[in-house]
Amino acid sequence: MGMRTNNTLIKSFMRTLDRDSGRIILGQKRDGIWQDTSRGELYEMMNAGVRILKDKGVGKGDRVAYKGKNSVEWAAWNMSCYALGATWVPMYHNQSKQYCDYIVQDCAPKVVITDNTELDFGNVGVLSTGLVGEKQDAVSGVFEQNNGDELATLVYTSGTTGNPKGVMLTHHNILSNVDSIHHRFRDAPQTTSLNILPWAHIYGLTCELYYNMMYDNCTKISTGKEEFIGECREVRPDVLYIVPKVLDTVKGKLEFFDKPLVDRLIMPRLIRHLFGGNVHTVYMGGAKLDDNTKRFFLHHGLTICEGYGCTETSPMVCVNHQNDPRNTDSVGKILRGVHASVIDGEIHVAGDSVMSGYWNNKEATDAVLVPNNGKTWYKTGDSGTIEDGFVHYKGRISENYKLNNGKFVDVQHVEGAVRKFVNHNVVVFGENQEYNTIISDGEISVQTMETINHELETYLRIKDQLVITPEKMQEFMTPKMSIKRKPLIQHALTLTK
Structure with missing residues (x-):
């Protein structure tokens, strides 16, 4: 790694607060009406979160997990976590309970904050997202003296195969990237x-x-x-x-x-x-x-x-x-x-x-x-x-493969040809097969398939089509709307047996 730094995300936020506390930085709809949030208002919510997390025993090095939609509260809890020197572990609001259970078991958070307080994570306490919007006693002098090499967040990868992995990112990791983007x-x-x-x-x-x-x-x-x-x-x-x-x-x-x-x-x-x-x-x-x-x-x-x-x-x-x-x-x-x-x-x-x-x-x-x-x-x-x-x-690299005749298949090239003519979600596969097969969540006509194959080299042409429902395809989508290729292909293979 490069030069070490004492800068952290919470220190960076506090400097912007000193620069312009009244600036509107966030907004969201509440009861159908757009409402703005200034830096100063976010700071007050952050202070409320600090008080609540301290009362729950959260301190430097602890993990704080969050499961919920993006919101002003999300950002406030995030800064509260950093103010105490804790590590932020975000989870998607629509991730399965099984997936979230694995993350909670793996990172052992002190608390889980969620907009669904009916969720049960065993011995881990659950806090409601909305608590940072409630009036709390003022907090002062609570910020931990962290440095940039300390862990800021654990971001769990989507885990298209096997269990998800918690990517450890420090404050300096993230701030250096923010600085590079700004440059x-x-x-x-x-x-x-x-x-x-x-x-x-x-x-x-x-x-x-x-x-x-x-x-x-x-x-x-x-x-x-x-x-x-x-x-x-x-x-x-x-x-x-x-x-x-x-x-x-x-x-x-x-x-x-x-x-x-x-x-x-x-x-x-x-x-x-x-x-x-x-x-x-x-x-x-x-x-x-x-x-x-x-x-x-x-x-x-x-x-x-x-x-x-x-x-x-x-x-x-x-x-x-x-x-x-x-x-x-x-x-x-x-x-x-x-x-x-x-x-x-x-x-x-x-x-x-x-x-x-x-x-x-x-x-x-x-x-x-x-x-x-x-x-x-x-x-x-x-x-x-x-x-x-x-x-x-x-x-x-892992998505490309060879047919059973030894010919190499560049999947992006083949699927790019398909997407010229098809708007459905598609995956092409054919490892160790005689030819390529396409999985789609919508029917592709014979004429369209002929047009697609005309774009492809002879050995790359698609000979079989497997159609699944859009609802079934959604089961194989990551939260960022990428397709979990390997599980989908495994599912498709069971349909052909």
Whole structure:
């Protein structure tokens, strides 16, 4: 790692409080009405949380777990946790009880804070999210004198195979990434975003919540996926932080109108109207944006700043600027303070934002953190190339395979061809088979399949189709709307027996 620092997330927040306590930094709907929250108001809620957590015996080094939707309360409890020197363990509001039970058992938190107090986590106490909104006695002098190398958060990976792993990120890991992002976008004006990404995911946590809090931007919190587009027109955000699934879905709904006259005159205005009328930049992460979707929106004037990163790198490794540096064929130029190289086709990352390891899992840690030339490198498991400092992402190494004739299949290439003509969720597989098979949550016509196969080399063509219901497909989606490929393929194989 790089130079050590005494800076922490709570100290950074307190400096912004001194700078401008009245600035509006958060907003959410309550009883159908948008309500704003200033830094000073968040600080008062944080103080309430500190009092409650202290009364529950939470201190330096303890874990505090949180299960619930994004909210102003979420942010207040998070800062309360950091003020006491404790470690924040966020869980998605819609994660299964089994999944959450595993996390609670693994990290042994002092308390679990949730908006569903009927949940039972055995001997671990449960607190209601809303308690930080209640009047508490004033607290002073409670902040622990932490340093940046101490653990800030445990972010559990989605665990598409096996149990999830708790990624240990220090205050310095996260703040160094925030600083690197700010250096790339230091010319950006102050903005308002409409939040849809869960803060239990590191992309939303670092790049939207923490970045906006530190740099005087405002984050309005969407009520949910179904309300997001409608609330865009209410909030009229300047920027959006989203994952590819959002643009894929919007593109699918707009393609009906994608005709020559509409394309030239109306589509750019329609897209702008859908997102509220003010959006000048969409920040894209969490997964690779489909090339066809990217071309569609770029063609119609939407500026997309696509980036790449991992939970283990806090997360951003690279990102495209609106103007320069920019290469839309890539996922962005490597950030200042981040080191990346490609070894045997795999992207490796080093720098101050790289995690310290996996919680209670030395074997998994040693498998991905390797020393080389005085740096600790994280083996991402992703395939790619680096050209002139720009990263070209090629997909997960583990997702590619060989057919039983020894021919290599680049899954991203095949599925990219499919998505030119199909808006359904799809997964292509065929390891050790004679040919490729596609799983889809919607019927693909014979004619469309012929068109797809015409785009592919002969040995890559798809011969079988397995159709499952959209409801069944949802069972194999991660909270960031990526598909859990291996479990889905295993399920599909049981259908063919």
